[in-house]
Each structure stands twice: as C-alpha cells, then as structure tokens.
Amino acid sequence: MKSFSGLLEGLLYAPGRNSKLSWLQDWLAETPDPDRGWGLAALTGELTFAHVKAGLVRELAAAASDPELFALSYDFVGDLAETTALIWPEPAELAPPPRLAAIVEALQQANRQQAAELISGWLGSMDATQRWALLKLATGGLRVGVSGRLARLSVATAFDRDIAEIEEIWPLLEPPYRALFDWLEGRSDRPDARGRAVFRPLMLAHPLSEEAAEQLDMTRYQTEWKWDGARVELAAAEDGVRLFSRSGDDITAAFPEIVPPAGWQGTLDGELLAGQPDAVASFGRLQQRLNRKKAGRKLQADNPVFLRVYDLLIEGETDWREKPLSARRARLEQLAGSWLPDGRLDLSEVLAVATPQELDELRAACRSDQLIEGMMLKLKDSPYLAGRPKGHWWKWKRDPLRADLVIMYAQRGHGRRSSLYSDFTLGAWRDGADGPELVPVAKAYSGFSDQELRALDKFVRQNIVNRFGPVREVEKQLVAELAFDSVQRSSRHRSGVALRFPRFHAVRWDKPAEEADWLPTIEALIGD
Amino acid sequence: MDSSWLRPAAAGLEILPARAFIDPLRPVDLAIITHAHADHARPGHKQVIATAQTLAIMAARLGPDFAETKTVLDYGESLMLGDLRLGMAPAGHILGSAQIIMDYNDTRIIAAGDYKRAADPTCQPFQPVPCDIFITEATFGLPVFRQPDPLAEIARLLALRARFQGRAILVAAYALGKAQRLIALLRQAGWDETIYLHGAMLGPCRIYQEFGVDLGDLQPVTTDRKSLPADQLAGQFVLAPPSALGSRWARRLPDPVSCMASGWMQVRARARQSGIECPLVISDHADWPDLLATLDEVRPRQVWVTHGREDALLHACKQRGLDARALRLIGYEEDSA
Structure with missing residues (x-):
C-alpha cells in the first residue's frame, strides 16, 4: 500500500x-x-x-x-x-x-x-x-489522469512489447491480470483470443505528401475515399456481437443495430457513418449518436447509422490478417452479396485510379459536404498489421479550409510548454450593437514552429489587457491564418459554429485585424 | 478586565490610549509592526516601532527613509506610550517577527501577528506569554491542516533529486522568510553545496546573513549564460518566488521539476491547480494542532481571531470553554502561507 x-x-x-x-x-x-x-x-x-x-x-x-x-x-x-x-x-x-x-x-x-x-x-x-x-x-474514482490506454501502454513499455499485443488480449483478462504478467515474464503462453468477440488492434495509415503521391505506382494500390465518420470494429463470435471504438472501447450499446448477418462470425473494420449508404448524413448527426451511451428504438429510427466496411480481419476460424489485402478484399466482395439489403452494412467502394494525375483529380473533388475528407491508398499486398506500420497504408487528406482570425485570448500550455502562452482563442468579426465585434470561433494550439511560438508568446506578454484566472485577454491586433478540416453548426459555441481540427497555418504579422474574416464567410463553409 | 482601549478600525487594530495602529493598512502617525512581510509592513507611516530586524528589512524593501522616526523595540524590552506599556516577544514567523504585548488599565492584550511553532533555524521560536486577551491569526484554522515535520518534507525534496536526475529542482517559496528557512533546513539536512537563487531572493538572504543566520554558499541564477551554463544547474536546488514558476526566467533551467513550499500544499486540489510537480507542506503559520496548543499554553481569558478560517477556531474555542470572537480584519494576504 x-x-x-x-x-x-x-x-x-x-x-x-x-x-x-x-x-x-x-x-x-x-x-x-x-x-x-x-x-x-x-x-x-x-x-x-x-x-x-x-x-x-x-x-x-x-x-x-x-x-x-x-x-x-x-x-x-x-x-x-x-x-x-x-x-x-x-x-x-x-x-x-x-x-x-x-x-x-x-x-x-x-x-x-x-x-x-x-x-x-x-x-x-x-x-x-x-x-x-x-x-x-x-x-473508486481515483482521478489521477490514467486512461485504460495509458495503463496498457505502460505495460507494453515496461515489458518491451508492442502495445497491439497487449490490446488484443486485454479483453480476455481479469484483474489482477496474472495471465498477462505470467506471459510477459515468460512463465506461460500468451492468452488466446481465438473464438472471442474481442477488440483486435486496428491498422492505421500514414499521411502522404503531395511529392510522395506523385511517386506512387498506382497499380499497386487499392484506392478508396477517406470517410469522415468514426472508425469502428465489429466483432461477432460464440460469446456475442460487439462494436468497438477506434481505441477499443465497447460501444455496442450505443449502436445496437450494427450487427453482421445472422450466423456469421468474424471481425470487420470500417467507418461508422450517419444516414443511409446512398445518403450519408453530416458528422454532426453522427456526433449526436456518439454522445449517447445507449440508443433506443426511437433514436435508432430518427438518427440512423450504418457501417461502411473496408476490411476483413477474421472469419470463423480463419485469421485473414496475414493474407494480402487483395485476398481480403475479394473475400469481402463475396460476403457483401449475402448482406441484407437493410442498409446497416455496406462495402466501401474501390476507385479506379491508374495514375497519380487521376488521384490528384479525385482528391481535388473531395468535399466536406459529402463527408469525404480525402483519399486512402492501401498497398494491395499488405497484410493487416496492428498499429501504424510504415509503407503500407497512406491517407491523403483534401486541402484544409482556411480563415484569417484574430487572436483574442491566450493561455499557458502544459508540460514542457507550461512557461509559454501556447493555447489561443481566435475570433471572427460580426456586426454587434456598437459596430463590428469579435466573436470567438476556434481554439488552436498547434501548427506553429518553435520559433513562431516564442514570437507568439512574446506578443501575448506584451499585449495583456485582462486576466481571467489562467486566461489572458490580449489586445485584438494579431491575425493568424488557421487551417481546419470542416465547419459545423454548434449551439454550444457563442458564434454558432465549431471548426474541426483547427491549427495554425501562418501568423499574419503583416495583416491588420480589421482585415480578418467575418463570421458569415465561415458560416458559408458549413458542411451540411 | 478592560478591552475597550483596543479595537478593529478601518486602518487596522487601533490602540486608543497610544493613538497607534498595529500593522496598519494605510499611512498613520504611529505604526507598530509585527513583521516585515509587505501586507503587514506598509510604507508611509510617520513613526514605526518594530524589532531591529523588522526595521532593517523594511529599510531594504522600502528605502532607508520609509518613516520619519524609527524606534527599535527588541524582544524582552518595553517602552511606555503614555500610560500603556508596550513590549515584544518572539513570534517564530520570520526573522524579527514579534508578538505585541500591551499592558493598560490592569489588562494585558497580546497581538500575536502571524506566528508558528514548528522548527525554524532562522528565527527565534515563539514564546508563550500569559495574557488576558490573545489575538491570534487562523490562516490554517481547520483540523485538516496538520503540517508534517519540516525535515521530513526536506527529505522528500532531497529524494526528488535522485528520482529526476539531470533536472534542476526549482522550489517556489516566498522570498522573505520561507526561502531562508528552506535554505537553513536544507543545510540542517546535510546539503552543503551551492544553492542557487532567483534575483528576488538575494536581498532578503543578505539581511538574514547580516543578522548572523548561516545560509551557506548561495549564488544567483544570472541571465548570463556563459558564467552559469544551464547544465551546471542540473541536479541543483534553485529557489524562486512563486511568480517565477512558468516565467521566462525559469525557461533557462534544465527541465525544472517545479516544487512549492506552502501550507496550502496540504490540500491536493489546490496543489494540483498550481501546476507544480512536487508540493512541500512547509508553512510559516501555525497549523491546527499548534493553534490549539498555543491557546492552552497562553491560557487567555478571551481569544480574538484576526483573519483566516475563523469559524472552525471559534467553534473549537467554544468547545474548550474559551470566550472567543472574530475581528474579521481584511487586507492581509495568505497566498504564500
């Protein structure tokens, strides 16, 4: 103790x-x-x-x-x-x-x-x-900031293992995890997950740069849209059917309608999307479902979701993960024939792309209002590997949206950044009762270089006009160009909009604050 | 017993027969100062009565002409202000801190000012003096405040060095009193290497040394990177005022482990809010057991509580059959307690 x-x-x-x-x-x-x-x-x-x-x-x-x-x-x-x-x-x-x-x-x-x-x-x-x-x-309720993921990572690093190896068997374990430590310290075999509806670690993609994209031999790649939903894994086995979030949390109760055809056992990887396969609804609609721990019949009917499947990990006794993507895809296409036409499962479309030019054209056509945030490129002979292995899967996001906003508030960061003002609230102009006024539309704390961060920190220190606890209000004079993936309506924000993944693109030391963007310009980018 | 000659006024505790105030918040003709912390020893008074150490610190902080007349009254001495006899006794809070002993009309009232009972090698220990009315602070006037042995906290601080090798141990502490006590405690625990200081610590340390307090080898953390390379500070103790945590000054230290020495560190939520990595529960104020023990020793007929968490102390006095009242004085800070 x-x-x-x-x-x-x-x-x-x-x-x-x-x-x-x-x-x-x-x-x-x-x-x-x-x-x-x-x-x-x-x-x-x-x-x-x-x-x-x-x-x-x-x-x-x-x-x-x-x-x-x-x-x-x-x-x-x-x-x-x-x-x-x-x-x-x-x-x-x-x-x-x-x-x-x-x-x-x-x-x-x-x-x-x-x-x-x-x-x-x-x-x-x-x-x-x-x-x-x-x-x-x-x-209970220790509240010392340790998530399940961090605890499993600590086990992996303490015993010099890949976290995927720990994640995969975690659902089989019960406190005090003797079987885990016995295996890690070489006293017994690894606990076996076969035949169990447990979370298998997902395979993740690396971002692709424009230059790298031009070099790719497209005939070796399977190309798909990158959907803007929630990555999930559906597992069915003797002990039941479960849906897992990207991090392995069991979210079955929130999406009870997502099930494989009766009798089928295996594990599928895919994107959870709101709406119907032929009419995908906004991320905001999906968010409403993600926010609920359970979904009753009414919610399921009012706010439907479906699973767009793009990979097969396990079927029955067969572990497909060692087989190449081309074989997994062929099997998925066979399986899709047996899926009920009730719209709960749907197969991710493979796009015909032969050259980098064609890829570039498709990417340029990606639109946030269609819930497509870019392209996925997967090596056809890649096995399904846990984690983020190099050189197999690539994601190439569409160009971000951008806006010029005014820095309104700043706060110190955490950890190594705790002495620097690195967390910023930025606003756009709108018509107020007494003329133009700034309204906060985004918080951003990344995207700048160390050098830019030091310059921003210096700006904040020299321009503080008000203090609210840890928050510093600054003179409204510095413009920053933010990049973000999309804009959604939000009733929780005073401006009525929320930006997804806002980050700094450039600090516009040259631009006067009056020339920053107006709220209606940002509202026009809303994706639904 | 006659207590009508001492009363809380807007400027502070007013001693009517002497036309004087104790630790006044605004300029007055005659101020009697318990100790030199900024919220108690303010500028602008015509005459100041205090211990030699308190006057010296005030002169260093406020300039040599901080009052027209400065009257030294040391521990154990007394002087007459009309028919009132004024005396001083050690309060154990910081160097020069005093309890104000007032005898008038057959009644003795003691204003203890800020005080503590825990070990402090840098100042004289609190001396219990019997009296009719004892005026006490209640900064830590809740039974949850039970401070550990300061040397045990210093042992934790020394253990940090071993755990975080290659990092500077940055200890935030009030520049006057707490800092010198920490240095002396570190010396007592056997740490005899150079201790590094933020600029704000230098003046107070010098005064302590002039009054004969041995602080060992001290060196400022200058902004000159050549004379003191950052890696020289790895594994070293650096003392700075709380405001320097997370400042530009702190950036030059090698990956500092930020620590804070304060009685408030006992409450984890408060310690966590301050964003520090290692809280040290070391205070210059009496904790709950010491507040009660002091009342038992002084055995006053009445207790007046100046500032802090007076509700609990009043309740505890009532349980002991002690007549107690709250003065609810405002204007005295408690952030760096």
Whole structure:
C-alpha cells in the first residue's frame, strides 16, 4: 500500500503523459503480483467494491471527528476522501500498512459493516497519504489522469512489447491480470483470443505528401475515399456481437443495430457513418449518436447509422490478417452479396485510379459536404498489421479550409510548454450593437514552429489587457491564418459554429485585424 | 478586565490610549509592526516601532527613509506610550517577527501577528506569554491542516533529486522568510553545496546573513549564460518566488521539476491547480494542532481571531470553554502561507 500511495501521488502531480508513463513503468517493474494487477485495475476503474460508497466514508468521518469541524473542512477541501484522510486522528504509532492485494481481497469479501470496520482499522495505522490513497481506492474514482490506454501502454513499455499485443488480449483478462504478467515474464503462453468477440488492434495509415503521391505506382494500390465518420470494429463470435471504438472501447450499446448477418462470425473494420449508404448524413448527426451511451428504438429510427466496411480481419476460424489485402478484399466482395439489403452494412467502394494525375483529380473533388475528407491508398499486398506500420497504408487528406482570425485570448500550455502562452482563442468579426465585434470561433494550439511560438508568446506578454484566472485577454491586433478540416453548426459555441481540427497555418504579422474574416464567410463553409 | 482601549478600525487594530495602529493598512502617525512581510509592513507611516530586524528589512524593501522616526523595540524590552506599556516577544514567523504585548488599565492584550511553532533555524521560536486577551491569526484554522515535520518534507525534496536526475529542482517559496528557512533546513539536512537563487531572493538572504543566520554558499541564477551554463544547474536546488514558476526566467533551467513550499500544499486540489510537480507542506503559520496548543499554553481569558478560517477556531474555542470572537480584519494576504 505504501508504494501504491506513492504512485497515486506521483501520478496526480505528474505534469504530462510521459511523466505518468514513467511512474507507471517503474511501479510495474518494482511491484510483485498480485498487487501490481490490482493497482492497475484500480487506476483504470476496473475495480469497484459494491459495499463501499461515499455514504460509508461519511459515516466513518462523522464518527472520527466533530461534525461541525468536519463540515467546515469538507467545505474548504471539496473532496470527501481527502477531507476524511486529512482530518483522521494521527496514529500514535505507524504500523506497516497491509499489502494492496490484502486490502483488495478483504474488501471484496466484506459486507458493508465489515468493510467499514476494515477501513476504519487500516486508517488507524496509516499516514495521511496512505489514508488518502486507501479511501480513493475503496470508493473508486481515483482521478489521477490514467486512461485504460495509458495503463496498457505502460505495460507494453515496461515489458518491451508492442502495445497491439497487449490490446488484443486485454479483453480476455481479469484483474489482477496474472495471465498477462505470467506471459510477459515468460512463465506461460500468451492468452488466446481465438473464438472471442474481442477488440483486435486496428491498422492505421500514414499521411502522404503531395511529392510522395506523385511517386506512387498506382497499380499497386487499392484506392478508396477517406470517410469522415468514426472508425469502428465489429466483432461477432460464440460469446456475442460487439462494436468497438477506434481505441477499443465497447460501444455496442450505443449502436445496437450494427450487427453482421445472422450466423456469421468474424471481425470487420470500417467507418461508422450517419444516414443511409446512398445518403450519408453530416458528422454532426453522427456526433449526436456518439454522445449517447445507449440508443433506443426511437433514436435508432430518427438518427440512423450504418457501417461502411473496408476490411476483413477474421472469419470463423480463419485469421485473414496475414493474407494480402487483395485476398481480403475479394473475400469481402463475396460476403457483401449475402448482406441484407437493410442498409446497416455496406462495402466501401474501390476507385479506379491508374495514375497519380487521376488521384490528384479525385482528391481535388473531395468535399466536406459529402463527408469525404480525402483519399486512402492501401498497398494491395499488405497484410493487416496492428498499429501504424510504415509503407503500407497512406491517407491523403483534401486541402484544409482556411480563415484569417484574430487572436483574442491566450493561455499557458502544459508540460514542457507550461512557461509559454501556447493555447489561443481566435475570433471572427460580426456586426454587434456598437459596430463590428469579435466573436470567438476556434481554439488552436498547434501548427506553429518553435520559433513562431516564442514570437507568439512574446506578443501575448506584451499585449495583456485582462486576466481571467489562467486566461489572458490580449489586445485584438494579431491575425493568424488557421487551417481546419470542416465547419459545423454548434449551439454550444457563442458564434454558432465549431471548426474541426483547427491549427495554425501562418501568423499574419503583416495583416491588420480589421482585415480578418467575418463570421458569415465561415458560416458559408458549413458542411451540411 | 478592560478591552475597550483596543479595537478593529478601518486602518487596522487601533490602540486608543497610544493613538497607534498595529500593522496598519494605510499611512498613520504611529505604526507598530509585527513583521516585515509587505501586507503587514506598509510604507508611509510617520513613526514605526518594530524589532531591529523588522526595521532593517523594511529599510531594504522600502528605502532607508520609509518613516520619519524609527524606534527599535527588541524582544524582552518595553517602552511606555503614555500610560500603556508596550513590549515584544518572539513570534517564530520570520526573522524579527514579534508578538505585541500591551499592558493598560490592569489588562494585558497580546497581538500575536502571524506566528508558528514548528522548527525554524532562522528565527527565534515563539514564546508563550500569559495574557488576558490573545489575538491570534487562523490562516490554517481547520483540523485538516496538520503540517508534517519540516525535515521530513526536506527529505522528500532531497529524494526528488535522485528520482529526476539531470533536472534542476526549482522550489517556489516566498522570498522573505520561507526561502531562508528552506535554505537553513536544507543545510540542517546535510546539503552543503551551492544553492542557487532567483534575483528576488538575494536581498532578503543578505539581511538574514547580516543578522548572523548561516545560509551557506548561495549564488544567483544570472541571465548570463556563459558564467552559469544551464547544465551546471542540473541536479541543483534553485529557489524562486512563486511568480517565477512558468516565467521566462525559469525557461533557462534544465527541465525544472517545479516544487512549492506552502501550507496550502496540504490540500491536493489546490496543489494540483498550481501546476507544480512536487508540493512541500512547509508553512510559516501555525497549523491546527499548534493553534490549539498555543491557546492552552497562553491560557487567555478571551481569544480574538484576526483573519483566516475563523469559524472552525471559534467553534473549537467554544468547545474548550474559551470566550472567543472574530475581528474579521481584511487586507492581509495568505497566498504564500
């Protein structure tokens, strides 16, 4: 428990992802089983104790302190576990705290009364940091900024493995993940995912530059549109049908209508899109579905979605991932004949492109209002490889949209950028009650060079006109040209529009603020 | 007991028979200053009574002519202001910090100013003096504030060096008092190498040294990259005021681990908000157990609470059968506590 509380505190204050990763790696390397597995499960929210809730902690705290003093303290601290940990009487003597595994296993078997007695007993011999960690662990909700993905990445790096190898078997594992560590440390074979509807890591593409595109031998490539939806994976096996997001989260409940034909088992890779195959709806429509954890019949009917399939990973007992794309595609085309014409599954179209010139023409025709954000080029003899292998798949996005906007607010960045103003809010002009006024339309924090960033930082420091917490309002005089992928209507933003993937294209030191773009110009780019 | 001669006024605590104010917020004819922090020792008074150390720090900060008359009143000494006897006792907050002892009309009132009870090699420890009315601060007046042993926190700081090799350990601390205490604690823990300082730390450190506080070898982090190459600062302790965290000045340090020494660091959400990597719970104010222990030692008939989280302290006084009231003085900062 001592090392776990140290880890939690380290993670809490770790300034960035790499720093968190280093804490996790060290801890995995130094901690024995089963403690490290339980810790990992606690961090990723996969460990909960049915009988330990906030109410129980409240009762413990009330018994250990004056109620009025506790109320005043809680009001100031704002966190129940922390208030309780801090207000708990200091033990006369610190005892060595129990192991993490002993705590977890005891709490799992305890009823409410027993759990209260156990926790109260442990608190009585721990220091303040351990008390905080124990209460956080027991009530769940550690909130130290560790996602499931980061936890799996830490396992991969700690044992020098590819994260895809970990991701693929993760759904088969249960805390405290003994089978995982046994395999990683060479005591047993890798857990086997065959016959299970689990997430298989996706194959990702590299961006392609214009110069590189001109060099490609197009006859070796399968060319498809790059759809602007959500990448998903559909898996059907003995144990059920599941839909996974790009990062491997189970989103089956949100899209229950996406299922393969009855009886078919295997794994498909594709793009989830709103609307019908012959009438794709906007990304905003898809967003409405993505925002919901569950979809009832009405939502399914009002806001339909479908899966545009572009690859086959597994079918029945056969793992197609080692076979070339051309073979996988041929099999998919056969399968597509058996898909029900209910519009839930649809095959991604292969485009006839023989030369780079033809590719260029198609790309120039890509339009955001058709939900096409560019071209996909896949080597016909490429196997299906997890992650982002070099030299197999390319994505070539259409040219971004651009607008000249005025920098309105700035904020310091994080991690290595924490001393620089690197997060910017930019606005466009519109008619206000007292003449032209700026309204924020985008936040951008990338796309500039280090040198440009230093110049922007200097500009902010010399032009601060107002401070709102960490936010600095600056003199509205500097124009930046932003690039972005599309524009959507948004009721959440004051301007009524939201830009997708806004980033700096150029800082226009030369351009007066009055010549920046007006909101209607941006509204005209809306893609639906 | 007569307490009618001392009252909270807009300018600060007013001592009616002496026509004087304690730590006044605006210029007055006669100011009695508990300690030299900027929110307590303001410029513009005609006459100032304070300890020699407090006067010296004020002169360094505000210029030698900060008052027409400067009257030294050291610990254990007293002087008469009309029928009122004024005395000083150590408060343990920073170098020169004093409790103001006032005897008038058979009643003794002590304004303790800011004070602490924890170990501090750079100033005289707080001296409990029995009195009728004790005026206390309550910066950390909640039972969640129980500060650890400062040397244990220093041990954590030293352990950071080992964990983050190749990085500078940048410790944010209030430039007057906290910084010198940290340096002295580091020396006590056996760190005898050069400690590097932000420019704002140099003046206060020099005054401490002039008053005989041994701080060891100190060196400023200059902007001249040639005389002090950045890599020379890897694995070194660098002290700077909190405002320097994330500043341009900090950029020249090699990948600094930012630390902050303050009593507020006890509350994780607050520590996290400040964006630092290693919080150190080291404060120059009394924590909750020390506030209560001090009341037990001083045994006043009445407690007045100046500023901070007075509700909880009033409640605790009531439970102890102590008559207590809140003065609700405003204008005293607590950010760098």
